[in-house]
Amino acid sequence: MTSPHDSLKNDVSPAEWETRVNLAAAYRLTALFGWDDLVFTHISARVPGPEHHFLINPYGLMFDEITASSLIKIDLDGRKVSESPYDINPAGFTIHSAVHAAREDAHCVMHTHSINGVAVSAQEGGLLPLSQQSLGVLASLGYHDYEGIALNEAEKPRLVHDLGNKTNLMLRNHGLLTVGATPADAFVAMYFFEAACMIQVRAQSGGGKLNPIATPILEGIRQQIAQVTKGTSPGRLVWPGLLRRLDRRNPGYAD
Template identity: 90%
Template sequence: MASPCVNVKNDVSPAEWEARVNLAAAYRLTALFGWDDLVFTHISARVPGPEHHFLINPYGMMFEEITASSLVKIDLDGRKVSESPYDINPAGFTIHSAVHAARDDAHCVMHTHSINGVAVSAQEAGLLPLSQQSLGVLASLGYHDYEGLALNEAEKPRLVRDLGDKMYLMLRNHGLLTVGSTPADAFVAMYFFEAACMIQVRAQSGGAKLTPIAQPILDGFRQQIVAVTRGVMPGALVWPGLLRRLDRAYPGYAD
């Protein structure tokens, strides 16, 4: 059972508290959608301000237990920079720190080991253009080959190279990664990434010949997304509704 945690709302800035609440919500939504892997994946978010400080999950706490106050604040080297009774996974921030250091726009980095995501990451062709959900992902997708558990600092430049300026990264034989300017954007990007993988696995399991979407449609899909969302990031559109759903299922994340 998770240890009790003192509420830190009055000890941090309003901007940091907002980041904590949204990140805790992203963790609990990940559990609600069934993408968690016990305690072994991570979502990290930058703390607003001039320092390069980040929030990450306390090691050993289940995702549906995480609260805004229990999140651990660390620096780019994974060292705690504020008092916390919790430790972090020493390997957990390797991937995240590489992306945060290289991408100023990646304020939130989300990594999952979802069953469908890992299944597609093990396929030689990777994600296929089989669904509408896949098209937005394919328009901004990179691939990174598996190098074992994320413990090797020397892997970081290769991971950064493979992500480039993209929003989605498929870690082969490992899982999925998304980046966003907010936890909402990273989470909604993961929703479409995971949905595309689930659809692909189910379509393949049917045994029938698959019909890929034509390349010209893929090429024009980014412009179509802008038109449909009227220039608003999908995260901003759906996040309030997701929080209402979370309040019904796993209340208490904002403690």
């Protein structure tokens, strides 16, 4: 049986290996930014190719231990299609398989239980337009009510409906979810989602009257973001620098 430390680079396609490397980097960056919850959240990525296979974390490895080779390849029924001594988190499978099955564009799905994200998800008003960071999130945000730990297959259509065609989903009383065409895009979307939640919690803790951003500014934010990013995705702009940071602080993810 393949050890998590044995490289699969020569056993998979170059496209799959690239996805594995970027997904492993996203896991380690999640730990580096302090958004991990021991082993209890998940990031998944679709494997390029005609099969509906995707990669997810080995249940039991900490996020800062995950490598490209240790990621588990599974199908939409939760069956492992690559050897691994580890299992997968059944709650992770429920959430991620629902989104991957419904959204062809959601090649990567990222879910966190960050302290700030859960704090805002517990607020009746959800995310408020209090910061520049919040505006891009609010432009593509849905909400999904808490139904317990995500083990119930019957919850899938409701979760998919609440996400719709959006990038961001606030799981009430639970945490945050983002989707993207790549691990880079999903990660950078989560960065702004988490930053907006952190700013909101800190602003509320100050005790003063909050000053929300006016609706007309929110309505024009998509055009402004496109202008700032020069028509490319924020993930594509930021990801090379994030990988350089990871190479300095926690190398080995590409093994």
